[in-house]
Amino acid sequence: MSSTSSFDAIVVGSGISGGWAAKELTEKGARVLLIERGRLVRHGEDYTGEHKAPWEMPFRGFGDRLLYERDYAIQRRGRGFEEGCADFFVNDREHPYQVEPGTDFSWLRGYQLGGRSLTWGRASFRLGDFNFSENKRDGHGIDWPIRYADIAPWYDHVERFIGVSGAQEGIDVLPDGQFLPPFALNCIEEHAKKGIEQAFPGRKMINERTAVLSRDHNGRAACHLCGPCQRGCSTGSYFSTQSSTLPAAEATGLLTVMTDTIVAGVDYDPKLRRVTGVRTINSKTGVHETIGARMIFLNASTLGTLHIMLNSKSEAFPNGLANGSGALGRGLMDTLKGPIIRGEFSGFEDQQPIGNRPCGIYIPRFRNVAKSDTDFLRGYGYQGSGTRALWTRGADLRAIGADLKTELRKPGPWTIMLGGMGEPLPNADNTVRLDPAKVDKWGLPQLLVSFRWTKNEERMAQDMADQGEAMLRAAGAVKVSTLREMKPGGETNHEMGGARMGRDPREAVLNGFNQAHDVPNLFVTDGSCMTSSPCQNPSLTYMALSARAADFAMAQLKQGAI
Template identity: 50%
Template sequence: MANYNIDADKALTYDVIVVGSGISGGWAAKEFTEKGLKTLVLERGRIVKHVEDYPTMNLDPWDMELRGGLTPEEKDRHYKGGRSGFIGKDTEHFWANDRENPYTEEKPFLWIRAHQMGGRSLLWGKQTYRWSDIDFEANAKDGHGVDWPIRYKDLEPWYTYVEKFAGISGSAENLKQLPDGHFLPPMDLNVVEKSVKERIEKNHPGRKMIIGRVAHLTEPLNGRGTCQYRNRCSRGCPYGAYFSSNAVTLPAANATGNLTIRPFSIVQEVIYDEKAGKATGVRVIDAETSEVIDYKAKIIFLNASTLSSTQILLNSKSSRFENGMGNDSGELGHNLMDHTYRVGAVGQVEGFEDRYYKGRRPNGIYIPRYWNIDRESQSDKFVRGFGFQGGAGRGGSRAAANRAEFGAEYKDSLFAPGPWEFFITGFSECLPYHSNEVKLNTDVLDKWGQPTLTINAEWGDNERALNDQAQADATEMLEQAGLTNIVSFNNQHEMGYGIHEMGTARMGRDPKTSVLNGWNQIHAVKNVFVTDGACMTSSACVNPSLTYMALTARAANYAVSELNKRNI
């Protein structure tokens, strides 16, 4: 893409403003521009052009300073996000500066952000699963949270729609808790994974072990190349083999001639016209000049990421909305969720010493949820459930350093592969607790003098019970599968590590208990939509990004229909 029309005319009024260019924002841009609407995408950070701005995509550790480690200055810039262990020299340029963008933790919470065109779509794990009716009906059935205003049937055609364009590889399994989708050919399990799969499924007939469903191309699609098994995805993929806004949706939007992307645009608030009873645009602070600019549009889509979209709404105050736009229910900022992580087991698999695998497959195995899906699987210890991700592999020598040996024979021995290991780690659902909240902090300001967020959230008893069960189940499955030297783990991390923050502007049927309706509209402001993770009413236990894509495409289609009917 050579031209993003980034020198936007301040006087222009657009049909649509999309705030954020990540996974959901990119989809909103594509849908609106392809329907002929002049669309302004406001991006908080810099432009990142596909391929051209992936500086580390082909580097090995020895090509980088400190063999890929961060300098003290870089560590300081990421003094919060660095706790995750995900930020290295190969990706540091894609992560937000914590010093410029502070937040306050009343309880420990890891908020990992990426401020550039494409957002975290350049960095995500790409596991893509449909939700089922078990997920959409959970709140109504067990009484936690409010009922979703939609069901699986409402999203099913939109799941298919986005899957066909994004490109999802996977296998059809006919599981009611994990609906099948429109799949490209699945990646292969390696020889040990196939063996462990056979043993687990034999010992536990109600459990399945499958290859992960991922947004990676196993066949060419729309000019994009197939996955090369480099597993350097978070550096930016020059083949466009995995789904990112920069490689997939934004190029499609740009091709229409209807797209304008304005970088370095910090959205301060949504502007509300009390006489008209709707939003007229957004107020932006230029991140480079600190100039304040108002942009106008008929439709506003908030896709800045869960907490950032909610922060914008909380800051969008007027005499009509004294506590933030759309906050008639008092639920704005509440019901923050994430997925638990880093709980499971690892063990060695005997045999197969003469077998290896080719490449670095950017995918693993998946064991779908098997608790609380029917009468036979009900637990009296917890509600909802968890799934496992993991895989098998062989490492090299782990004792190369600090040894007295030397010489050619010793060096050759370091290339000998180690034993086969297999691990699984659980991702558990988090319930929507009203007490898990974010709020504006006017005492701590960001680099541009804007209020920041204070986050007060923690796991509850149900999440801890799910993790205990996941640890026990993982250990039992590996033991019964015949693995040895098994080590179980439960790291009991704070919220945020899953990087699946959801909620805080939830959808619902009743304006008295929710922020958005079944079309992702703010109940009281019909031309403002929120389709990123903020809209989620529950969290399920599967990765949420595919659902964000489907919700966004569905809401954009509805918004255009309502605009044509002059209802917004």
């Protein structure tokens, strides 16, 4: 095992939060090594499926079913997995993990430079004081060590850089931000918005806030509505590491990028009470190497970071790095992906969708806000969109032969889809551990995940379905159908928790600046830091926390505190 020269900082993981950590640290003068366990993906030229038509693909856009069943059984459950971008998802057979019997969890991953910033859904919502105080309010989990005022300037900072398209709405539970103009609602969405807001005072249907540019911004071009965002965006119209944070970090001349490099663990010096570097394995050559740094940021995604910390055992931390609290690996969460409600509408036959808009609609949380008004705790929102059915509705048509072909040439009815997204209660019984017997092909322990929804989430999902149906009927839907299903944990792709933030080092891994209580030069700013799992999409919060933590870390470094 060789040892290489030190950096000011090592950032492990190049996705949404890791890219931000690298950008902020280098712009403040740090020499940074950004380590990515997956392959190099170059902006533009490696988006091989970006504008391919179905007939240009071997399986006409449907993909190799037998291959996907064998090698992508988990990944294909994820939003955005399809033939044009399957190479942005891991091969499950090559990267196994275990799930405790009687539980279920889908670990959706992308091992490449940029990580899941290439395939994420781009919904960008702030959390507010309502979210940061909810654990304290109902007594579940532990209190967040921060409030909205602590992070609001960093939301501003992030939004101004990445570009978030949205509208100022003045909704208490969904703080406004620094927005570019929103993408317009279409005719059926405008119609439904009026009907829902008239029938249900206090509820709002708004333009989804999205990290896609509605106009040119910071040297990146406005979205041209081409559609398959998950295949990569060579114009940089949506936020990704490749389009935004990586070029900014590289422009400083202080960034080194290392791909195809697995971080097996972090070294800790008990005399210094500091981490000193990372132990790596080159995934192509198998070469082991130790790389030193003055501080380390872990941004390997929630489960990836927990794997590294749990595997970084020492005499000082026999149960995982910085785990004096015993909280490491406990309290795994995900946004509840609940029922899907569809409403079919009559009319608007002279209207057509324009382009492939990169975002949809959003109904912010309205349950248990001003008062407790349900038989469950916390609440939910809806994401969705209005569309017009085309040829894919063929299975629903009562026609055959020439009549079927004629009907398929005509646009079908307008529909609106609402998908419930709920906040689960923090649950210490949802855990991530190292499997005591199974290892991967590099000899590293596999993860063992135990995850269940509770009765609270089940009651919430029932209410999602009931209220979604009521709202679409109030909006004028002539036909409403509901898939009353709760997806397993992980399938929202918002896995978080396990290294939570908190004020008390006896019950939390991290403090209010994402700094490990037990190890002052270790920072964790990906989803594993989360103390609760609000119903809003969390990625914007990961970015803001990363920028804030990097600012704090650099101040500490310059003061000699770390």
